[in-house]
Amino acid sequence: MNWSAFISSYIFAFIVLNVMLGLMAYMTYIERKVMAAMQDRVGPNRTGPFGLLQPIADGVKLLAKEDIVPKNADRLVFLIAPLISFVLAPLSAAVIPFGGTITVFGHDVNLYVADINVAVLYVLALGGMGVYGIILGGYASGNRYSLLGALRSAAQVVSYELVLGLSLVGIFILSGSLSLVEILNAQQQPLTPFGGAIQIPNWYILSQPLGFVLFLIAAVAETNRAPFDLPEAESELIGGFHTEYSGFRFSFFFLAEYINMIVVSLMAATLFLGGIDGPIADGVWWLAAKAALFLLFYIWLRTTLPRFRYDQLMGLAWKVLLPLAVINVALTGLIRLWGLGLL
Amino acid sequence: MSAEVLVFDILGAVAVLAAAGVVLARKPVHSALSLVVSFVNVAAIYVILRAEFLAAAQIIVYTGAILVLVLFVIMLVHPEDLPEFHGGRPIQRVLALILGLVLLGEVLAAILTRTVVGQPGPWSEQAVQAVGGNVQALGQVLYSGYVLPIQATALLLLVATIGALVLARPDSPRVRRVARDTATISLGHPRGADGANGVELPALPPVAGDRIKPETGERELVMAKSGDDFLDQPVWGERRRS
Numbered sequence: 337m338n339w340s341a342f343i344s345s346y347i348f349a350f351i352v353l354n355v356m357l358g359l360m361a362y363m364t365y366i367e368r369k370v371m372a373a374m375q376d377r378v379g380p381n382r383t384g385p386f387g388l389l390q391p392i393a394d395g396v397k398l399l400a401k402e403d404i405v406p407k408n409a410d411r412l413v414f415l416i417a418p419l420i421s422f423v424l425a426p427l428s429a430a431v432i433p434f435g436g437t438i439t440v441f442g443h444d445v446n447l448y449v450a451d452i453n454v455a456v457l458y459v460l461a462l463g464g465m466g467v468y469g470i471i472l473g474g475y476a477s478g479n480r481y482s483l484l485g486a487l488r489s490a491a492q493v494v495s496y497e498l499v500l501g502l503s504l505v506g507i508f509i510l511s512g513s514l515s516l517v518e519i520l521n522a523q524q525q526p527l528t529p530f531g532g533a534i535q536i537p538n539w540y541i542l543s544q545p546l547g548f549v550l551f552l553i554a555a556v557a558e559t560n561r562a563p564f565d566l567p568e569a570e571s572e573l574i575g576g577f578h579t580e581y582s583g584f585r586f587s588f589f590f591l592a593e594y595i596n597m598i599v600v601s602l603m604a605a606t607l608f609l610g611g612i613d614g615p616i617a618d619g620v621w622w623l624a625a626k627a628a629l630f631l632l633f634y635i636w637l638r639t640t641l642p643r644f645r646y647d648q649l650m651g652l653a654w655k656v657l658l659p660l661a662v663i664n665v666a667l668t669g670l671i672r673l674w675g676l677g678l679l
Numbered sequence: 680m681s682a683e684v685l686v687f688d689i690l691g692a693v694a695v696l697a698a699a700g701v702v703l704a705r706k707p708v709h710s711a712l713s714l715v716v717s718f719v720n721v722a723a724i725y726v727i728l729r730a731e732f733l734a735a736a737q738i739i740v741y742t743g744a745i746l747v748l749v750l751f752v753i754m755l756v757h758p759e760d761l762p763e764f765h766g767g768r769p770i771q772r773v774l775a776l777i778l779g780l781v782l783l784g785e786v787l788a789a790i791l792t793r794t795v796v797g798q799p800g801p802w803s804e805q806a807v808q809a810v811g812g813n814v815q816a817l818g819q820v821l822y823s824g825y826v827l828p829i830q831a832t833a834l835l836l837l838v839a840t841i842g843a844l845v846l847a848r849p850d851s852p853r854v855r856r857v858a859r860d861t862a863t864i865s866l867g868h869p870r871g872a873d874g875a876n877g878v879e880l881p882a883l884p885p886v887a888g889d890r891i892k893p894e895t896g897e898r899e900l901v902m903a904k905s906g907d908d909f910l911d912q913p914v915w916g917e918r919r920r921s
Contacts, residue, residue, distance in 0.1 A: 464747075
């Protein structure tokens with residue numbers, strides 16, 4: 337076993353995890369500020385300069401609250417459900433490449449935690465597991481509204497994960513790999529259309545526009561964000577699966593949702609927008625800028641669109657998105673075969 | 680190597696314990712949860728065996744989709760409607776014992792008559808590396824030598840899906856057309872017109888003059904004071920089995 341590589345990736349994982357947690361806290365602040373601006377309000381501005389200490393105040397408040405377990409609850413499942421959500425959320429960040437290999441103190445350090453050859457499937461698998469937090473939390477609360485939220489979540493995630501996976505098959509066909517590092521490398525070769533007159537980056541948003549749109553829609557649904565936040569629809573389900581949760585267990589669900597948003601944004605930036613690739617100097621700042629774009633898009637969606645009705649949600653997934661995703665796969669495959677001269 | 684064996688032992692032990700939990704748990708949801716733990720541990724064993732694709736597929740398909748649907752069904756069923764799992768029923772218990780012993784015998788026979796040591800196949804570590812990795816090697820094998828079995832499996836699944844759709848289809852087309860042509864009962868609540876299995880109940884003959892043509896949609900609305908006039912069961916409240 338290569339111990340120095342193991343330790344360096346362990347340290348890097350520690351840094352990534354902590355950066356994610358910090359970002360998550362300030363993501364709530366940014367979301368409230370941006371939403372306030374969009375809705376012509378002020379937003380948090382009392383705690384610290386510009387309200388910058390608001391996330392810390394929120395955290396302290398949630399920690400200090402009483403942790404209530406309802407009498408009707410399935411106690412063990414009720415207690416572990418938020419932990420499942422929270423633990424699984426940041427694990428996806430382990431396969432996202434934040435850069436190439438750099439040399440620190442004579443050691444080669446990879447700017448990714450792990451380059452596994454099924455990285456994209458790993459992220460999808462974690463997404464599929466993460467839903468257990470919501471389903472079990474809703475079931476264990478012993479509350480009809482929570483149960484309804486859990487049922488909605490089960491149906492929604494199964495449907496949209498299909499779309500999410502199929503929307504990425506085009507990328508797999510083009511890059512010939514499921515590893516995020518190799519997908520990133522494949523995007524860094526410049527394309528030279530029109531006989532080399534101009535050079536454009538080989539970002540997959542250019543060759544997979546339909547896949548990109550499908551991925552974006554399915555990702556919003558997968559992270560339970562508005563307008564797909566049916567499992568927690570507060571106007572009909574009083575908060576859905578987290579109705580009965582209080583204190584820090586509630587905030588675990590909350591944290592998981594925001595970490596999932598950040599991870600999905602990083603994924604979208606890496607898969608479709610070339611990740612760390614950018615003009616002038618490649619680097620993690622380009623990835624951050626692209627991910628920030630997606631996060632702002634999330635907030636923009638939430639302030640703009642009303643929530644879907646449940647049958648519309650399922651109809652959209654099965655009657656519109658899934659056929660489009662299959663068409664995208666077939667078209668990409670045909671074009672790839674034609675490009676290889678096999679058709 | 681010994682570390683790998685140790686990890687395998689731990690994972691295997693947890694998988695077996697969780698599998699025991701599936702049959703020992705009192706609540707069906709706890710059984711499903713134990714099955715999740717067992718599946719995840721088996722997936723981890725695949726990872727030790729360098730079968731990452733199989734591990735990811737196991738998690739995505741079994742824990743991410745199938746078990747979610749199982750939980751979906753379990754949560755929909757009232758606990759009191761479930762059969763008694765740990766109660767009497769002597770015939771079933773004896774049958775279960777016999778069938779279990781037969782299954783155990785089959786598994787033992789399969790294990791004992793086969794040996795894991797044999798001629799190594801064509802996919803050595805170098806050969807896998809040469810085509811770019813595990814996933815690529817698997818893909819090449821599946822889509823060159825095993826095209827026919829894959830297509831046959833796909834066809835079988837398609838037939839099963841269509842069969843399920845046919846079985847779940849509520850009525851003959853004629854009945855459905857009639858149901859579609861009848862009006863929607865509007866109580867400000869969608870349940871007013873829904874019967875069992877998602878079938879829309881045809882509205883009873885309305886009193887003249889209380890139908891309105893809505894601005895959107897093509898179905899006429901029947902305005903009613905109470906859904907009880909149109910349904911056998913009370914519209915509000917729990918739907919109880921009589």
